[in-house]
Amino acid sequence: MPPLPPPRAPRRKRTTSKRPPLTPDAVVAAALDVLSAPGFAGLSMRDVAEHLGVGTAAVYAQVTSKDELLELVYDALVGRIALPAPDPARWRDQVHQILGDLVTVLAAYPDATLAGFGRIPTSANILRGAECLCALLRAGGISDLAIALGLDQLILHVQACALEVSVYQRTMSPEELGRYLQEVHDYYLALPAVTYPVLASIAPDMIGHDAASRFRFGIDAILTGLAAGPGH
Amino acid sequence: MPPLPPPRAPRRKRTTSKRPPLTPDAVVAAALDVLSAPGFAGLSMRDVAEHLGVGTAAVYAQVTSKDELLELVYDALVGRIALPAPDPARWRDQVHQILGDLVTVLAAYPDATLAGFGRIPTSANILRGAECLCALLRAGGISDLAIALGLDQLILHVQACALEVSVYQRTMSPEELGRYLQEVHDYYLALPAVTYPVLASIAPDMIGHDAASRFRFGIDAILTGLAAGPGH
DNA sequence: ACCTGAACACCGTTCAAGT
DNA sequence: ACCTGAACACCGTTCAAGT
8 A cells, every 4th residue: 555645745746657749850859869879870760769768660650751750850950050141242152151051960960861862842941941042042143044953953962062071971080081082192193194194184183172172162163153054 | 323324425514513603793793683673672782692693691702891892883884884085176065975874874773873972983984984074174174173173073963963863763753753843843833922032933943944954954054163263 | 549569571791610 | 712501680660459
């Protein structure tokens, strides 16, 4: 027979009381936690469930598949990046800022980045981001047709760069990366000029540009091309 | 007691004679076969082994990991694309040709495409392809520095487009894709102009451009940007 | 209604043991 | 030397059954 609680003593809620029901947002938050864990290698639905203290099947009551979860994660990630008010005088820098932030965020979550391919965004955060980017391009004098065609290409490019950076970050330390790049550079320098004349001759120009500055250069090239308009 | 073979009768080689030893090339060929099978969804080392009629562990005697195998597959795929002799009068079309072929090939093998991120190529076919591409860019009057910085960006862009196309190809039929794009277009057209003024206003410009023409536009933009040189 | 346990049909990779 | 069998430690997803 359990003792009755003393009169007027505050009755603690049973900590084993029914947990609040799961929600898709809670699942997304758990996925972000799991993906941010140091040394992670790919999201697993089981890990998400464990993080929530719940059976795996319970997760499937909130999201229909891992792929859908990763799409939601992608949207949440875009929600983290700051969207500036377009300033025609600084539009180009603003584009670099916003896309640079996007690369940084996506590079930390390659699984989510992968889920972004082949899906045209309709979720709130991504739409807001796209609107901002379009406004910046228009502020830069780029034609509506070039924006309509180029928006997609710009995002694809960002995603590709994010995947590239993510591989570097996951598979090697900054020192290892430096050594690797040095090795590759030496290899290109030593290429036989008979079979690879151009490749060998541009090798000296390859050194000294990190991923960030090559990315900046790539985005700049696309922006210049968009400004030139469709039909070269 | 088995009967002796009749005198002078040709002795058939036992069909169960020792198979020729496995080679990395044989493994790559098997991987390409498996990946080309209709309705495939991701390469598995077990499938490769089965295709070779061999235990799974035997594959690991030829390639150290699935990732290495996919890198070899990538190189083999690049070996399939035709490399034109650079003609300064047609360099731009030649670049479109070669990169268009690359997208087509890679889109059919997304697993291999993924293995291309974060790895600077040193294999024969890819080096040959890179040399050709560099020669074309130089024939187009693009500076060595812009080539050194832009080559990487161009390839990343191609890989991103290939991934995009691969998702469309794998998850829907051409008719389904058409319907999907129509739906998305309608969705963008109906976007509230208060929150998404630019996005809503460019929606009409979004229709009527398939992945191939958007890709061509993107590559064109990059080429124009590279020709403008580094430092916008 | 919401969740658990357990299963189904897979993975990449390794390793002792065979021939 | 080259390969097999079998295991280890995982996956995404489903579904009957519990509360």
